[in-house]
Amino acid sequence: MKKKINIKESFIYGLIGIATLFTIGILVFILGFIFSKGLPHVDLYFLTSQFDSTSAYVDVKLSEGSQNPLGLILEETTIKEKGSKEKKVIVIKEIEDTSLVEDAINNKGQSLPLGEKDIINRVNGVNVEGKSVEDVNQILNNLSTDTVTMRITKPGGGIFPMIMTTLMMIGLSLLFSVPIGVFAAIYLVEYAKPGKFVNLVRFATESLAGIPSIIYGLFGMILFVMTLNLGYSLLAGALTLSIILLPVIIRQTEESLKAVPDSYREASFGLGANKIYTITRVVLPTAVPGIVVAIILSIGRIIGESAALLLTAGTAAKIPGSLLESGSTLTVKAYTVAKEEANIELASAIGSVIIIIIIILNALSKFISKKFSKI
Numbered sequence: 001m002k003k004k005i006n007i008k009e010s011f012i013y014g015l016i017g018i019a020t021l022f023t024i025g026i027l028v029f030i031l032g033f034i035f036s037k038g039l040p041h042v043d044l045y046f047l048t049s050q051f052d053s054t055s056a057y058v059d060v061k062l063s064e065g066s067q068n069p070l071g072l073i074l075e076e077t078t079i080k081e082k083g084s085k086e087k088k089v090i091v092i093k094e095i096e097d098t099s100l101v102e103d104a105i106n107n108k109g110q111s112l113p114l115g116e117k118d119i120i121n122r123v124n125g126v127n128v129e130g131k132s133v134e135d136v137n138q139i140l141n142n143l144s145t146d147t148v149t150m151r152i153t154k155p156g157g158g159i160f161p162m163i164m165t166t167l168m169m170i171g172l173s174l175l176f177s178v179p180i181g182v183f184a185a186i187y188l189v190e191y192a193k194p195g196k197f198v199n200l201v202r203f204a205t206e207s208l209a210g211i212p213s214i215i216y217g218l219f220g221m222i223l224f225v226m227t228l229n230l231g232y233s234l235l236a237g238a239l240t241l242s243i244i245l246l247p248v249i250i251r252q253t254e255e256s257l258k259a260v261p262d263s264y265r266e267a268s269f270g271l272g273a274n275k276i277y278t279i280t281r282v283v284l285p286t287a288v289p290g291i292v293v294a295i296i297l298s299i300g301r302i303i304g305e306s307a308a309l310l311l312t313a314g315t316a317a318k319i320p321g322s323l324l325e326s327g328s329t330l331t332v333k334a335y336t337v338a339k340e341e342a343n344i345e346l347a348s349a350i351g352s353v354i355i356i357i358i359i360i361l362n363a364l365s366k367f368i369s370k371k372f373s374k375i
Helices: 002-041 044-048 133-141 160-191 196-210 213-227 234-258 262-270 275-304 330-339 344-374
Strands: 054-061 072-080 086-095 119-123 147-154
Touching: 002 344, 044 160, 072 133, 119 133, 160 196, 160 234, 160 275, 160 330, 196 234, 213 234, 234 275, 262 275, 275 330, 275 344, 330 344
Parallel strands: none
Antiparallel strands: 054 147, 072 086, 086 119, 119 147
């Protein structure tokens, strides 16, 4: 009998071990694949540059008394154009300390500093595409003017617009969802009497949490984009996301308010405080850690959302100039470059940044919970 029990326990422990190893293995495989494909492409330029390439004419002053008047070290490289065509171009490899290219002015009179990896197309009207580095250096060294006019192309390929759009989407979505979610939770815990209505509200909240995000996206597109005529915009996306976030914020805030001991409320009432004062000065400050965790979890949901934003905020790879302009978040751009451009390396690089942000947010959430639980 004892032997049979041991065999049964060993079998159960074996299943538990296999399931655990399988779960960890899948996680390690996913992270390893994304990081191995994406991390080599993540650098400061990738995080701070524009996604689309831009070309412009700039005027650059030459340094006096220098063998290299522009202060540029050039190199020849090959880039791939649309249609898989490759061409040789001259790019800026390094900028010397004496160079004045950081003071370059475009044809609109605006500052447009040159940087490393910028492509040089023309110098004083001379097309330098296809020429060697020696030929371009000879052209630059033989300049007889104090200022040179160059046509340069900033290659793009960075995710700075998507980072800024994601931050804007986070701020705007939380601006709508946090007050509504917190007030709804306060009503359910502090004012509503147990009954069918409260049960109905909680059932609706739990149901909203289980609805696929594509349904929210369709709803947002019909209501905000079409009916309210907001178009594909930052505002339409934020309003849709705020609805998605409500279940998370309401449930987490509700649990935090319930965790506040009733003795706190009774002590406040005993000292003559009214309901509003007790909630604002006693209950809410005590529940702040749980509310902060809810906000952090909501930020993670915003960063990871794609389907709803594809149908409401659009896919423009630029920083929205207003609430009614389209913009692409990190997750949306990772989806589009993987599906439409089949650029797995770029999608993985964006995915690596997203994963790192999510890991930081989860660690921050756990840190806050532990910190306040000790207090």
